[in-house]
Amino acid sequence: MQQDPEVADRVRKVIADAGVTQREFARRIVMDPSKLSRSLGGTRRFTAAELARIADTGGVDAGWLLGAGGRAEVRDVPSPPRRERAFAAAAEGGRPLQIVRETVRLVAERGFHAVRVADIAEACATSTAAIHYHFPGRDDLLEAAVRWCMDEDTARRAARVADAADAADELRQLIELQIPRTPQQRWQWSVWLDLWAEAARSTAVGRLHADYYRQWRATVADVIRRGVDQSVFRPVDPQSAALRLTALIDGLATQVLATTPAADGANPGMDSATSGTDSTTSDDMHEALLAYVDATLTA
Structure with missing residues (x-):
């Protein structure tokens, strides 16, 4: 129809x-x-x-x-409660984006399957009916959360590498962005790890996951290709080099989150007992990645 x-x-x-x-x-x-x-x-x-x-x-x-009457003019929206206004001020783009951001935060803290619509509604100071008004089901919320994380990651990358001196500097900036140091970076990595598991079960999320990683690897490959042209990198195959480097980033980030507790409480599920001599810190990850780039790419 x-x-x-x-x-x-x-x-x-x-x-x-x-x-x-x-x-x-x-x-x-x-x-x-x-x-x-x-x-x-x-x-x-x-x-x-x-x-x-x-x-x-x-x-x-x-x-x-829908063509069923009503007005095209902007409506007069009643002033929301103080807590709701505070959330709205921090959530550019209106209520749907606020809901997505709170979903991302809760998924990072608890895991997707442990987050209820009622939890999201409480975090947004609204009702479950309001959540379902914008996102009829949990799958809709999950897809929206994935897209938001992808957009945020892409925007951060673009801003970070804007003033890079050359391709080698640009690659170092991209690597730095992937190190889970701050609460936001750890939360986003936690979401990615949870969504990778979901990707194995959800066709829609699986496609988003594949599309994002295709774009991410293409970005890294393009930087390496330009580095080869600029003679700051060795004459390597950009696609193969990007595949190996992104896989190393994923594996090291997983180790950091799994073995190193967040001192600032960014990962509430982690405690100091998990941290020991075998832990991988964010500094360890950064050092290992730079060493890998120097050993395999730097001219």
Whole structure:
């Protein structure tokens, strides 16, 4: 069944009124940009949950989006409670992004299967009905959490390497970003580890996982290729070198999280008893990666 083409026209108006790119709007409503593009092009129907998020983020009536009356103007939204305003201020992009961020935090702390929708609702100072309004099921939340982590990681990489002197410096900056030192870095690695397990069971998440790693390895391979051209790296095969380096990063990060407790409480499930002479620290990981690059890549 085809969707009314006027729905796509109204969504385009909402995006234009928001004053952002289509990709940025997709990020705000926590939707795959390619799905948004296909829906706007008429080859895919918007789901009810997607239209609800579009209306909520754009501040328009859902009925107007569907052509059932209502207003296109931005609604007057009642002032939320103080705690809710604090969360909203820290969650650029509105309630859906707030929900995703809290989901990521809770998954990092407890693991995906230990996190209930009620836990997420409590963290967001809202109801489970409000969570389901934006994300009908747990799978929707998991997919959105994966996309958010991917986008955040990509943005950090772009910002970190913007001023790199050459490809060798750029690779060192990329490596530094992968070291789980800060609470945020440890949380994100914890999420990745949990999602790798989920990827084995979920087709949707599995595709996202494969796409992300294809992009990540391609980024590393491109840096190595440029390093070879700049004569700062040896004449190696960029794809093979990237595969080995990213695999080493994954393995070392897993060891750091598994054997070294977070001094700042970033990993509540870890205690000092797990740390000993055989532990792998973030400094150990950094040193090992740089030594590997020097031994196998540096000209």
